[in-house]
Amino acid sequence: MKKGRVAIGMALAAALLLTGCATEQEKRQRAKIHMDMAAVQIQAGNYTAGLKELMEAEKQTPEDPKVHYLLAYAYGGKGLNDDALREAKKAVELKPDYSEAHNYLGTLYLNMGQYDRAIDSFNRALGNPLYESPSFPLYNMGRAYYEKGNYMMALAKYDEAVVQEPNTPIMPFIEKDRGIASLKAGYANKAIIHLKKSVELVPNLVEAHYWLGEAYLTVKNRRDAAGEFKTVIKLAPDSDYARMARQKLDRL
Numbered sequence: 001m002k003k004g005r006v007a008i009g010m011a012l013a014a015a016l017l018l019t020g021c022a023t024e025q026e027k028r029q030r031a032k033i034h035m036d037m038a039a040v041q042i043q044a045g046n047y048t049a050g051l052k053e054l055m056e057a058e059k060q061t062p063e064d065p066k067v068h069y070l071l072a073y074a075y076g077g078k079g080l081n082d083d084a085l086r087e088a089k090k091a092v093e094l095k096p097d098y099s100e101a102h103n104y105l106g107t108l109y110l111n112m113g114q115y116d117r118a119i120d121s122f123n124r125a126l127g128n129p130l131y132e133s134p135s136f137p138l139y140n141m142g143r144a145y146y147e148k149g150n151y152m153m154a155l156a157k158y159d160e161a162v163v164q165e166p167n168t169p170i171m172p173f174i175e176k177d178r179g180i181a182s183l184k185a186g187y188a189n190k191a192i193i194h195l196k197k198s199v200e201l202v203p204n205l206v207e208a209h210y211w212l213g214e215a216y217l218t219v220k221n222r223r224d225a226a227g228e229f230k231t232v233i234k235l236a237p238d239s240d241y242a243r244m245a246r247q248k249l250d251r252l
Helices: 002-043 047-060 065-077 081-094 099-111 115-126 135-147 151-164 171-184 188-201 206-218 222-235 240-251
Strands: none
Touching: 002 047, 002 065, 047 065, 065 081, 065 099, 081 099, 099 115, 099 135, 115 135, 135 151, 135 171, 151 171, 171 188, 171 206, 188 206, 206 222, 206 240, 222 240
16 A cells, blocks of 8 residues: 555656646747747847747746847847847856857947957857857957957958858958958058959948948049949938038049
């Protein structure tokens, strides 16, 4: 009789354990559904709708670093930088080798003008040898060095991004910023090469056209400079770049 009670007790304990595991699995499944829906909303620019989904996901799995990473992204999209910063920090606290979260945390610092902190975050993103998109933090690190006025270091990071990931999807932006940094560093002909590559890859990249015009002006090529400034005005007539392009044209 005693053995029977022990067996029943063990069976009951096992059943409770299995029930607990199933409950946690269900929570993870529900959280994933909310995260998938949030990702769709965020990609479409619907950050408020994405936040609502992520808040539901957080209720299910509050210690999931991906939930906090996506929360950071959604808050950032709404311009709520303090909230975005908090969530990004939480994501890397929960998962120290979370490269995507370190990279996003770095972009937040970059936008806040905290360039050294940004560089540190980008380096942490690169610390994970399994990270499949090293061009992103390397490019962002180049941007941080550019803002610090260190154009040669910026160029070195842009170059490294291309070496590490030759087929990176952000190549047009790397070429654009390579061109701008080269121009600032005094290499106008090199700037023209990179900026031309940028607009070849993305013909409607307004910023690249504007800086290509500036580079042509630097080498006294007024005709091609005028052509680039006219392209800027045609592509984005109400933009700040178009306003600056009109000023340049008035002086030619």
